[in-house]
Amino acid sequence: MKILLVVPCYNEKQNIFTVINGIEKELEKxxxxxxxxxxTDGTTQLLKANKINYISLHVNCGxxxxxxAGVQWAVEQPIHYDAVCQFDADGQHIPRYIPEMEDLMxxxxxxxxxxxxxxxxxxxxxxxxxxxxxxxxxxxxxxIHFLTGNKITDPTSGLRMYKDTVYPxxxxxxxxxxxxxxxxxxxxxxxRVEELAVKMxxxxxxxxxxxALEPLRYMFYMISSMLFIQWWR
Amino acid sequence: MISAAMRVGxxxxxxxxxxxxxxxxxxxKIANEEAxxxxxxxxxxxxFAVFPGLPIFFARLLGIESSANLIFLFFIALLxxxxxxxxxxxxxxxxxxxxxxxxxxxxxxxKAEL
Numbered sequence: 001m002k003i004l005l006v007v008p009c010y011n012e013k014q015n016i017f018t019v020i021n022g023i024e025k026e027l028e029k030x031x032x033x034x035x036x037x038x039x040t041d042g043t044t045q046l047l048k049a050n051k052i053n054y055i056s057l058h059v060n061c062g063x064x065x066x067x068x069a070g071v072q073w074a075v076e077q078p079i080h081y082d083a084v085c086q087f088d089a090d091g092q093h094i095p096r097y098i099p100e101m102e103d104l105m106x107x108x109x110x111x112x113x114x115x116x117x118x119x120x121x122x123x124x125x126x127x128x129x130x131x132x133x134x135x136x137x138x139x140x141x142x143x144i145h146f147l148t149g150n151k152i153t154d155p156t157s158g159l160r161m162y163k164d165t166v167y168p169x170x171x172x173x174x175x176x177x178x179x180x181x182x183x184x185x186x187x188x189x190x191x192r193v194e195e196l197a198v199k200m201x202x203x204x205x206x207x208x209x210x211x212a213l214e215p216l217r218y219m220f221y222m223i224s225s226m227l228f229i230q231w232w233r
Numbered sequence: 234m235i236s237a238a239m240r241v242g243x244x245x246x247x248x249x250x251x252x253x254x255x256x257x258x259x260x261x262k263i264a265n266e267e268a269x270x271x272x273x274x275x276x277x278x279x280x281f282a283v284f285p286g287l288p289i290f291f292a293r294l295l296g297i298e299s300s301a302n303l304i305f306l307f308f309i310a311l312l313x314x315x316x317x318x319x320x321x322x323x324x325x326x327x328x329x330x331x332x333x334x335x336x337x338x339x340x341x342x343x344k345a346e347l
Binding site: 035054055056057058059061065068069072073076174 | 342
Protein backbone atom coordinates (compact mmCIF):
# COMPACT_ATOMS: atom_id res chain seq x y z
CA MET A 1 0.00 0.00 0.00
CA LYS A 2 1.15 3.52 -0.82
CA ILE A 3 0.45 5.83 2.08
CA LEU A 4 0.56 9.58 2.53
CA LEU A 5 0.81 11.13 5.96
CA VAL A 6 -0.86 14.53 6.08
CA VAL A 7 0.63 16.57 8.91
CA PRO A 8 -1.41 19.72 9.57
CA CYS A 9 0.56 22.21 11.62
CA TYR A 10 -0.04 25.63 13.05
CA ASN A 11 2.80 27.40 14.86
CA GLU A 12 4.76 24.23 15.60
CA LYS A 13 8.28 25.60 15.15
CA GLN A 14 9.51 23.73 18.21
CA ASN A 15 8.05 20.34 17.33
CA ILE A 16 7.75 19.96 13.56
CA PHE A 17 11.40 19.20 12.85
CA THR A 18 11.59 16.39 15.42
CA VAL A 19 8.31 14.95 14.15
CA ILE A 20 9.41 14.95 10.50
CA ASN A 21 12.78 13.46 11.44
CA GLY A 22 10.97 10.65 13.23
CA ILE A 23 8.78 9.98 10.20
CA GLU A 24 11.73 9.96 7.78
CA LYS A 25 13.75 7.65 10.00
CA GLU A 26 11.05 5.15 10.87
CA LEU A 27 8.98 5.10 7.71
CA GLU A 28 11.08 4.88 4.58
CA LYS A 29 8.31 3.84 2.22
CA UNK A 30 5.75 6.34 3.45
CA UNK A 31 5.30 9.80 1.91
CA UNK A 32 4.38 12.76 4.03
CA UNK A 33 3.07 16.27 3.41
CA UNK A 34 3.12 19.01 6.00
CA UNK A 35 0.24 21.46 5.65
CA UNK A 36 1.29 24.72 7.23
CA UNK A 37 -1.97 26.38 8.28
CA UNK A 38 -0.87 30.00 8.04
CA UNK A 39 1.71 29.79 10.83
CA THR A 40 3.06 33.09 12.12
CA ASP A 41 5.98 31.86 14.22
CA GLY A 42 8.42 31.09 11.41
CA THR A 43 7.33 27.47 10.89
CA THR A 44 6.99 28.18 7.16
CA GLN A 45 10.60 29.38 6.85
CA LEU A 46 11.80 26.36 8.83
CA LEU A 47 9.95 24.00 6.47
CA LYS A 48 11.40 25.73 3.43
CA ALA A 49 14.98 25.83 4.73
CA ASN A 50 14.97 22.14 5.62
CA LYS A 51 13.53 20.98 2.28
CA ILE A 52 10.54 19.41 3.98
CA ASN A 53 7.67 18.44 1.69
CA TYR A 54 5.02 21.03 2.51
CA ILE A 55 2.29 23.31 1.29
CA SER A 56 1.48 26.56 3.02
CA LEU A 57 -1.92 28.21 3.44
CA HIS A 58 -1.66 32.00 3.48
CA VAL A 59 -4.14 32.55 6.29
CA ASN A 60 -5.12 30.31 9.19
CA CYS A 61 -8.15 28.28 8.12
CA GLY A 62 -8.36 25.63 10.84
CA UNK A 63 -7.61 21.92 11.10
CA UNK A 64 -10.40 20.83 8.77
CA UNK A 65 -9.33 23.08 5.89
CA UNK A 66 -5.67 22.19 6.42
CA UNK A 67 -6.36 18.47 6.26
CA UNK A 68 -8.63 18.92 3.23
CA ALA A 69 -5.83 20.80 1.47
CA GLY A 70 -3.51 17.86 2.12
CA VAL A 71 -6.05 15.42 0.67
CA GLN A 72 -6.57 17.72 -2.32
CA TRP A 73 -2.82 17.59 -2.96
CA ALA A 74 -2.85 13.78 -2.65
CA VAL A 75 -5.67 13.48 -5.18
CA GLU A 76 -3.83 15.67 -7.69
CA GLN A 77 -0.61 13.63 -7.59
CA PRO A 78 0.31 11.38 -10.53
CA ILE A 79 0.82 8.42 -8.19
CA HIS A 80 -2.18 6.89 -6.52
CA TYR A 81 -2.24 6.83 -2.73
CA ASP A 82 -4.01 3.78 -1.30
CA ALA A 83 -4.51 5.56 2.01
CA VAL A 84 -4.14 8.98 3.59
CA CYS A 85 -3.33 9.27 7.27
CA GLN A 86 -3.72 12.31 9.51
CA PHE A 87 -0.70 12.72 11.76
CA ASP A 88 -0.20 15.38 14.43
CA ALA A 89 2.71 17.80 14.21
CA ASP A 90 3.14 18.04 17.96
CA GLY A 91 4.98 14.76 18.59
CA GLN A 92 2.04 12.90 20.16
CA HIS A 93 1.91 10.25 17.48
CA ILE A 94 4.48 7.48 17.16
CA PRO A 95 5.42 6.71 13.53
CA ARG A 96 6.07 3.00 14.06
CA TYR A 97 2.33 2.36 14.44
CA ILE A 98 1.70 3.37 10.83
CA PRO A 99 2.70 -0.05 9.37
CA GLU A 100 0.52 -1.74 12.01
CA MET A 101 -2.43 0.43 11.00
CA GLU A 102 -1.74 -0.42 7.38
CA ASP A 103 -1.74 -4.16 8.17
CA LEU A 104 -4.98 -3.87 10.11
CA MET A 105 -6.54 -1.99 7.20
CA UNK A 106 -5.53 -4.73 4.78
CA UNK A 107 -6.54 -7.62 7.02
CA UNK A 108 -9.93 -6.29 8.02
CA UNK A 109 -10.64 -4.46 4.74
CA UNK A 110 -11.45 -1.43 6.87
CA UNK A 111 -12.08 1.96 5.27
CA UNK A 112 -10.97 3.87 8.36
CA UNK A 113 -8.44 2.78 10.98
CA UNK A 114 -8.32 4.77 14.20
CA UNK A 115 -5.31 4.54 16.50
CA UNK A 116 -6.91 4.08 19.89
CA UNK A 117 -5.29 4.90 23.21
CA UNK A 118 -7.98 3.05 25.14
CA UNK A 119 -8.56 -0.17 23.24
CA UNK A 120 -5.91 -2.20 25.02
CA UNK A 121 -5.15 -1.69 28.69
CA UNK A 122 -1.52 -2.71 28.21
CA UNK A 123 -1.01 0.12 25.76
CA UNK A 124 -2.42 2.88 27.94
CA UNK A 125 -1.79 6.49 27.11
CA UNK A 126 1.34 7.78 28.81
CA UNK A 127 -0.20 11.15 29.55
CA UNK A 128 -2.66 11.24 32.40
CA UNK A 129 -5.96 12.24 30.85
CA UNK A 130 -7.83 13.95 33.66
CA UNK A 131 -11.54 13.98 34.41
CA UNK A 132 -12.65 16.32 31.64
CA UNK A 133 -10.97 14.16 28.99
CA UNK A 134 -12.57 11.04 30.42
CA UNK A 135 -15.93 12.81 30.39
CA UNK A 136 -15.54 14.06 26.81
CA UNK A 137 -14.53 10.61 25.64
CA UNK A 138 -17.40 8.87 27.42
CA UNK A 139 -19.99 11.28 26.05
CA UNK A 140 -18.74 10.99 22.46
CA UNK A 141 -18.41 7.19 22.73
CA UNK A 142 -21.94 6.89 24.07
CA UNK A 143 -23.32 9.15 21.38
CA ILE A 144 -21.61 7.22 18.58
CA HIS A 145 -22.90 3.97 20.07
CA PHE A 146 -26.42 5.38 20.34
CA LEU A 147 -26.45 6.72 16.79
CA THR A 148 -24.70 3.90 14.94
CA GLY A 149 -24.55 0.90 17.30
CA ASN A 150 -20.76 0.77 16.95
CA LYS A 151 -18.24 0.92 19.74
CA ILE A 152 -15.38 3.35 19.16
CA THR A 153 -13.02 3.46 22.12
CA ASP A 154 -11.10 6.59 21.12
CA PRO A 155 -13.23 9.01 19.09
CA THR A 156 -10.96 12.01 19.65
CA SER A 157 -7.78 10.25 18.53
CA GLY A 158 -5.99 12.43 15.99
CA LEU A 159 -4.25 9.49 14.34
CA ARG A 160 -6.58 8.08 11.72
CA MET A 161 -5.95 6.33 8.42
CA TYR A 162 -8.43 6.68 5.58
CA LYS A 163 -8.48 4.30 2.62
CA ASP A 164 -8.93 5.48 -0.96
CA THR A 165 -12.59 4.54 -0.63
CA VAL A 166 -13.14 7.40 1.82
CA TYR A 167 -10.37 9.99 1.69
CA PRO A 168 -11.55 11.58 -1.59
CA UNK A 169 -14.76 12.44 0.28
CA UNK A 170 -12.83 15.04 2.27
CA UNK A 171 -12.37 17.16 -0.84
CA UNK A 172 -15.76 16.47 -2.33
CA UNK A 173 -17.59 17.34 0.88
CA UNK A 174 -16.69 20.58 2.63
CA UNK A 175 -18.49 19.58 5.80
CA UNK A 176 -16.32 16.55 6.41
CA UNK A 177 -13.30 17.12 8.63
CA UNK A 178 -10.73 14.97 10.40
CA UNK A 179 -12.83 15.08 13.57
CA UNK A 180 -14.97 12.68 15.67
CA UNK A 181 -18.25 13.72 14.03
CA UNK A 182 -17.09 12.34 10.69
CA UNK A 183 -16.88 8.88 12.28
CA UNK A 184 -20.65 8.96 12.69
CA UNK A 185 -20.99 9.88 9.03
CA UNK A 186 -18.71 7.05 7.87
CA UNK A 187 -20.41 4.46 10.06
CA UNK A 188 -23.82 5.58 8.92
CA UNK A 189 -22.76 5.25 5.29
CA UNK A 190 -21.76 1.63 6.05
CA UNK A 191 -18.01 2.18 5.86
CA ARG A 192 -15.94 -0.11 8.03
CA VAL A 193 -14.13 1.52 10.93
CA GLU A 194 -11.51 -0.44 12.90
CA GLU A 195 -9.32 0.50 15.83
CA LEU A 196 -5.73 -0.35 16.61
CA ALA A 197 -4.48 -0.20 20.19
CA VAL A 198 -1.55 2.23 20.42
CA LYS A 199 0.40 4.35 22.84
CA MET A 200 0.78 8.07 22.40
CA UNK A 201 3.27 10.56 23.79
CA UNK A 202 2.37 13.70 25.64
CA UNK A 203 2.96 16.56 23.21
CA UNK A 204 6.47 17.96 23.22
CA UNK A 205 5.92 21.70 23.39
CA UNK A 206 3.03 24.12 23.68
CA UNK A 207 -0.71 23.82 23.27
CA UNK A 208 -2.64 21.56 20.96
CA UNK A 209 -5.26 22.38 18.34
CA UNK A 210 -7.91 20.98 20.66
CA UNK A 211 -7.03 23.18 23.61
CA ALA A 212 -6.91 26.17 21.29
CA LEU A 213 -10.48 25.33 20.31
CA GLU A 214 -11.64 25.55 23.95
CA PRO A 215 -12.85 22.12 25.17
CA LEU A 216 -16.42 23.13 26.04
CA ARG A 217 -17.15 24.82 22.75
CA TYR A 218 -15.52 21.90 20.96
CA MET A 219 -17.68 19.36 22.80
CA PHE A 220 -20.85 21.38 22.21
CA TYR A 221 -20.08 21.54 18.51
CA MET A 222 -19.17 17.84 18.24
CA ILE A 223 -22.31 16.67 20.04
CA SER A 224 -24.57 18.96 17.98
CA SER A 225 -22.89 17.93 14.76
CA MET A 226 -23.20 14.21 15.51
CA LEU A 227 -26.83 14.53 16.57
CA PHE A 228 -28.21 16.96 14.03
CA ILE A 229 -25.84 17.16 11.08
CA GLN A 230 -23.76 14.07 10.30
CA TRP A 231 -26.59 11.75 11.28
CA TRP A 232 -29.06 13.24 8.78
CA ARG A 233 -26.83 13.59 5.78
CA MET B 234 -55.53 50.98 17.42
CA ILE B 235 -52.14 52.39 16.71
CA SER B 236 -51.17 55.46 18.72
CA ALA B 237 -50.26 58.67 16.96
CA ALA B 238 -46.84 58.59 18.59
CA MET B 239 -46.14 55.16 17.19
CA ARG B 240 -47.26 56.25 13.71
CA VAL B 241 -44.94 59.24 13.82
CA GLY B 242 -42.12 57.00 15.10
CA UNK B 243 -42.66 54.46 12.35
CA UNK B 244 -42.85 57.19 9.72
CA UNK B 245 -39.65 58.89 10.85
CA UNK B 246 -37.87 55.56 11.29
CA UNK B 247 -38.96 54.32 7.88
CA UNK B 248 -38.03 57.52 6.07
CA UNK B 249 -34.72 57.82 7.96
CA UNK B 250 -33.88 54.24 7.11
CA UNK B 251 -34.76 54.76 3.45
CA UNK B 252 -32.66 57.92 3.19
CA UNK B 253 -29.67 56.22 4.81
CA UNK B 254 -29.93 53.14 2.58
CA UNK B 255 -30.43 55.20 -0.60
CA UNK B 256 -27.36 57.28 0.23
CA UNK B 257 -25.28 54.13 0.61
CA UNK B 258 -26.64 52.86 -2.70
CA UNK B 259 -25.67 56.13 -4.35
CA UNK B 260 -22.11 55.75 -3.12
CA UNK B 261 -22.06 52.07 -4.19
CA LYS B 262 -21.32 51.01 -0.61
CA ILE B 263 -23.80 48.15 -0.79
CA ALA B 264 -24.42 45.53 -3.44
CA ASN B 265 -27.71 45.90 -5.31
CA GLU B 266 -28.89 42.42 -4.34
CA GLU B 267 -28.46 43.33 -0.67
CA ALA B 268 -29.95 46.82 -1.01
CA UNK B 269 -33.24 45.52 -2.37
CA UNK B 270 -34.13 44.02 1.02
CA UNK B 271 -33.45 47.26 2.88
CA UNK B 272 -35.37 49.45 0.45
CA UNK B 273 -38.41 47.20 0.70
CA UNK B 274 -38.25 46.97 4.49
CA UNK B 275 -38.13 50.78 4.78
CA UNK B 276 -41.07 50.93 2.42
CA UNK B 277 -43.07 48.52 4.59
CA UNK B 278 -42.34 50.54 7.73
CA UNK B 279 -43.63 53.69 6.07
CA UNK B 280 -46.62 51.78 4.72
CA PHE B 281 -47.60 50.69 8.23
CA ALA B 282 -47.37 54.30 9.45
CA VAL B 283 -49.41 55.74 6.59
CA PHE B 284 -52.07 53.03 6.53
CA PRO B 285 -52.59 51.90 10.15
CA GLY B 286 -55.57 49.91 8.92
CA LEU B 287 -53.14 47.33 7.53
CA PRO B 288 -51.58 46.13 10.81
CA ILE B 289 -54.98 46.37 12.52
CA PHE B 290 -56.54 44.16 9.85
CA PHE B 291 -53.82 41.52 10.03
CA ALA B 292 -53.77 41.60 13.84
CA ARG B 293 -57.50 40.80 13.92
CA LEU B 294 -57.01 38.11 11.30
CA LEU B 295 -54.38 36.34 13.43
CA GLY B 296 -56.12 36.99 16.74
CA ILE B 297 -53.40 39.27 18.07
CA GLU B 298 -54.75 41.82 20.55
CA SER B 299 -52.47 44.74 19.86
CA SER B 300 -51.50 45.73 16.35
CA ALA B 301 -48.14 46.91 17.74
CA ASN B 302 -47.44 43.27 18.58
CA LEU B 303 -48.20 42.32 15.01
CA ILE B 304 -45.67 44.84 13.78
CA PHE B 305 -43.05 43.36 16.13
CA LEU B 306 -43.90 39.81 15.11
CA PHE B 307 -43.74 40.72 11.45
CA PHE B 308 -40.32 42.29 11.67
CA ILE B 309 -38.89 39.60 13.94
CA ALA B 310 -39.97 36.95 11.43
CA LEU B 311 -38.59 39.00 8.55
CA LEU B 312 -35.25 39.46 10.32
CA UNK B 313 -34.99 35.76 11.24
CA UNK B 314 -35.36 34.82 7.59
CA UNK B 315 -32.84 37.48 6.66
CA UNK B 316 -30.29 36.30 9.25
CA UNK B 317 -30.57 32.75 8.00
CA UNK B 318 -29.99 33.94 4.44
CA UNK B 319 -26.92 35.77 5.68
CA UNK B 320 -25.74 32.57 7.39
CA UNK B 321 -26.04 30.78 4.07
CA UNK B 322 -24.14 33.53 2.32
CA UNK B 323 -21.45 33.58 5.00
CA UNK B 324 -20.99 29.81 4.72
CA UNK B 325 -20.61 30.09 0.96
CA UNK B 326 -18.11 32.94 1.34
CA UNK B 327 -16.05 31.06 3.91
CA UNK B 328 -16.04 28.03 1.67
CA UNK B 329 -14.81 30.07 -1.28
CA UNK B 330 -12.02 31.68 0.74
CA UNK B 331 -10.82 28.32 2.07
CA UNK B 332 -10.97 26.74 -1.40
CA UNK B 333 -8.99 29.62 -2.89
CA UNK B 334 -6.46 29.39 -0.09
CA UNK B 335 -6.01 25.65 -0.61
CA UNK B 336 -5.71 25.99 -4.38
CA UNK B 337 -3.08 28.74 -4.10
CA UNK B 338 -1.05 26.70 -1.62
CA UNK B 339 -0.95 23.70 -3.97
CA UNK B 340 -0.22 25.88 -7.03
CA UNK B 341 2.63 27.59 -5.22
CA UNK B 342 4.20 24.27 -4.38
CA UNK B 343 3.96 23.17 -8.03
CA LYS B 344 5.60 26.42 -9.11
CA ALA B 345 8.42 26.08 -6.60
CA GLU B 346 9.15 22.57 -7.84
CA LEU B 347 9.46 23.57 -11.51
